[in-house]
Amino acid sequence: MNLIKRMKEIETRLTEIRSASGEETDVEKLSGYEKECDELQEERSALEKKMEIVNKTNIKPIIIESKTEDKQALEKRGLDLKENRTITVSSNDVLLPENVSGSIADVPFAEVSTLVDQVKVVNLNGGETYKKSFVKSHGTAGLTDEGGAYSETEPEYGYITVTKVKVTAYTEITEELEKLPSLPYQAEVIKNINISLRKKISQQILNGAGTSNTFTGIFSDKALALADSAPLEISTITDTTLDYIIFAYGGDEELAGGACLILNKNDLRAFAKLRTKEGRKVHTIDYQAKTIDGIPYVINSNCIALSDPNSAEGSLTMAYGSLQNYEVPIFSPVEIGKSTDYKFKDGIICYKASVFTGGNVVGYNGFLRIKKTTAVEAGE
Numbered sequence: 571m572n573l574i575k576r577m578k579e580i581e582t583r584l585t586e587i588r589s590a591s592g593e594e595t596d597v598e599k600l601s602g603y604e605k606e607c608d609e610l611q612e613e614r615s616a617l618e619k620k621m622e623i624v625n626k627t628n629i630k631p632i633i634i635e636s637k638t639e640d641k642q643a644l645e646k647r648g649l650d651l652k653e654n655r656t657i658t659v660s661s662n663d664v665l666l667p668e669n670v671s672g673s674i675a676d677v678p679f680a681e682v683s684t685l686v687d688q689v690k691v692v693n694l695n696g697g698e699t700y701k702k703s704f705v706k707s708h709g710t711a712g713l714t715d716e717g718g719a720y721s722e723t724e725p726e727y728g729y730i731t732v733t734k735v736k737v738t739a740y741t742e743i744t745e746e747l748e749k750l751p752s753l754p755y756q757a758e759v760i761k762n763i764n765i766s767l768r769k770k771i772s773q774q775i776l777n778g779a780g781t782s783n784t785f786t787g788i789f790s791d792k793a794l795a796l797a798d799s800a801p802l803e804i805s806t807i808t809d810t811t812l813d814y815i816i817f818a819y820g821g822d823e824e825l826a827g828g829a830c831l832i833l834n835k836n837d838l839r840a841f842a843k844l845r846t847k848e849g850r851k852v853h854t855i856d857y858q859a860k861t862i863d864g865i866p867y868v869i870n871s872n873c874i875a876l877s878d879p880n881s882a883e884g885s886l887t888m889a890y891g892s893l894q895n896y897e898v899p900i901f902s903p904v905e906i907g908k909s910t911d912y913k914f915k916d917g918i919i920c921y922k923a924s925v926f927t928g929g930n931v932v933g934y935n936g937f938l939r940i941k942k943t944t945a946v947e948a949g950e
Contacts (some may be wrong), residue, residue, distance in 0.1 A: 591655065595647040613785050690896065691895070692897055693899075704729075704730070730795060735783050738771050738924045739767055741762060742913070746917070748919055771929070795936055804942065807840040818938055819938040830867065837888065874886070874942075886942070896933075900925070905924055
């Protein structure tokens with residue numbers, strides 16, 4: 571029971587006893603009043619001591635009055651708190667039907683070198699072969715005496731032939747995949763075919779053997795336009811390698827502009843790792859503009875990395891030159907055929923694609939090829 575409330579009750583009862591005992595004449599009742607009065611005073615004394623202890627410890631008694639309106643307010647407040655802390659979960663939110671995204675996540679990285687887009691493409695739709703002449707050199711005029719014969723200055727020519735190469739791709743999918751309206755599997759198949767064709771052409775531009783039904787690649791020994799150009803032999807990538815390559819390319823009259831370095835990604839990293847004695851980078855590489863000290867570069871995974879310790883001696887690793895010196899004639903558009911007959915029983919839909927094209931180096935000494943050697947690097 572609350573201390574203050576009990577104290578008030580005792581005081582009230584003592585007042586009542588005093589008033590009653592003043593008018594009472596019965597001895598037994600007076601004796602009972604006195605006994606009750608003594609007990610109440612003892613209880614009051616005990617309560618006063620408790621009150622002193624409470625006051626000393628700064629503990630204030632809590633007064634709760636049982637008024638009807640306060641009780642109702644407390645009950646309402648309790649219900650409000652209960653509603654605010656309650657989370658309603660619908661059965662529809664717990665058991666959701668399976669959802670399928672309407673798109674297919676693409677490969678986040680490039681799968682085809684941009685070399686395919688930077689070489690020269692020639693549209694020869696319906697053709698069979700492509701012959702190209704190129705100038706090796708021009709003559710030099712002479713000094714002629716009166717009546718003498720004129721100096722001959724006939725230019726020297728060379729010829730190359732680009733034969734038709736058939737590049738093909740084949741893909742199978744189930745009829746269920748094609749008919750699913752939520753995902754564009756058929757469009758993804760067409761995209762895959764185009765990428766696969768471009769990947770093969772990218773490989774052939776560099777490493778085509780120059781034999782039947784192949785490109786004549788930049789690294790091929792059958793590239794007639796490069797027959798008079800000896801590869802630059804380099805053992806390792808150093809702070810002078812890029813200068814050797816630039817000065818070794820082109821004629822004796824100037825530094826050829828507009829050339830591009832074709833290399834493996836690991837060799838680009840080797841250029842980026844080069845440091846001066848002071849710890850500064852040797853080269854400024856712009857990865858957005860794709861240049862090394864202002865020299866354009868293009869990454870192609872079909873290049874053997876010169877910086878790879880496991881690459882064989884004599885391997886052609888990089889090429890430097892104008893990409894317009896390589897031509898890719900297109901003898902036919904890409905033709906994609908669809909068939910449900912081959913595996914009709916299995917419900918398999920087949921796609922096949924083909925393109926007739928080819929490629930060869932058309933510029934005389936149009937590329938400088940870099941060969942790996944274990945000897946000391948050129949110029950040292």
